[in-house]
Amino acid sequence: MNKGGLTISLIFDGMSLNYGEGLGIISELKKLSRSGKLYTYLSRQAIRYDIYKMLKEYYDIAKDKEEPLTRDQQVIQFKPEANVKDYEEVDLFGYMKTIQGKGAVTRPAVVRISPAISLEPFANDLEFGTNKNFADRLKTDPNPFQFEHHYSLYTYTITVDLDRIGEDPNDENSLEKEEKIKRVQNLLDVLKLLNRDIKGRTENLNPLFAIGGVYNVKNPFFLNRLKVEIDKNSEKYKIVTDILESTLNTSFLNEKVKDKTYTGYIKGFWANEEEFSQILPKNRVMGIEEFFGTIKSEVKAYYESA
Numbered sequence: 001m002n003k004g005g006l007t008i009s010l011i012f013d014g015m016s017l018n019y020g021e022g023l024g025i026i027s028e029l030k031k032l033s034r035s036g037k038l039y040t041y042l043s044r045q046a047i048r049y050d051i052y053k054m055l056k057e058y059y060d061i062a063k064d065k066e067e068p069l070t071r072d073q074q075v076i077q078f079k080p081e082a083n084v085k086d087y088e089e090v091d092l093f094g095y096m097k098t099i100q101g102k103g104a105v106t107r108p109a110v111v112r113i114s115p116a117i118s119l120e121p122f123a124n125d126l127e128f129g130t131n132k133n134f135a136d137r138l139k140t141d142p143n144p145f146q147f148e149h150h151y152s153l154y155t156y157t158i159t160v161d162l163d164r165i166g167e168d169p170n171d172e173n174s175l176e177k178e179e180k181i182k183r184v185q186n187l188l189d190v191l192k193l194l195n196r197d198i199k200g201r202t203e204n205l206n207p208l209f210a211i212g213g214v215y216n217v218k219n220p221f222f223l224n225r226l227k228v229e230i231d232k233n234s235e236k237y238k239i240v241t242d243i244l245e246s247t248l249n250t251s252f253l254n255e256k257v258k259d260k261t262y263t264g265y266i267k268g269f270w271a272n273e274e275e276f277s278q279i280l281p282k283n284r285v286m287g288i289e290e291f292f293g294t295i296k297s298e299v300k301a302y303y304e305s306a
Contacts, residue, residue, distance in 0.1 A: 264291020
């Protein structure tokens with residue numbers, strides 16, 4: 001099978017998506033520093049959890065099967081019998097398991113996810129609250145708490161090694177192409193409607209902007225290439241298209257990135273939507289629903305031509 005790399009970079013709108021250990025009564029957001037500023041992020045482990053949760057809820061993956069995890073030797077890992085055929089989680093996200101006579105056996109993740117990093121710096125917003133209603137009902141003193149908050153646009157990138165879906169060099173399991181297509185297309189459907197439950201809220205992680213495609217080389221072309229600015233006239237966000245245009249003009253094996261790339265966006269959100277058709281042909285610029293439908297078709301074409 002030819003090497004096949006699916007990569008999509010996305011932007012979504014979210015608030016206070018991932019908390020760390022915290023300090024006393026303060027719940028601290030996970031943060032990174034860059035150029036003297038702080039940016040909040042949603043970890044790749046958290047995104048993986050939300051993807052797995054939705055795959056399990058809507059597509060019944062591993063239905064009627066035993067939990068594939070064990071805690072042998074005080075290490076949480078997959079059971080020796082967990083395989084790519086029976087468990088989509090193992091297929092998509094890889095495994096480490098201990099097999100008698102072989103020791104530790106690993107299979108790297110086929111679906112790789114970057115952290116979702118805020119595109120706007122953290123401004124130290126802090127919420128103070130108490131459980132006053134509960135305290136009043138018990139006629140006692142309330143317990144105070146503080147939450148850090150950050151409302152921002154976030155971006156992350158997902159890459160998929162299409163030629164490794166349903167294949168495992170550690171055993172003889174291999175899937176039919178129809179099952180491979182279904183698994184990748186289910187993943188794409190989940191990314192389109194991804195959400196996250198946190199602190200009594202459901203946050204919408206549905207993309208406002210997405211760019212990517214299926215390529216002959218495995219590379220996260222648009223990772224760290226999505227930047228935004230505020231348009232002073234409309235007070236809407238706009239995508240910095242100069243960076244994208246330079247990336248799209250990159251070539252490899254006599255093929256330009258733009259020749260295999262599509263972009264999708266929520267219409268009316270961005271101030272410079274007309275510029276999207278200046279960096280890509282108009283037939284490759286579309287709404288989010290059409291974008292994911294197109295990428296699903298590209299995935300199907302890849303496997304059917306293999």
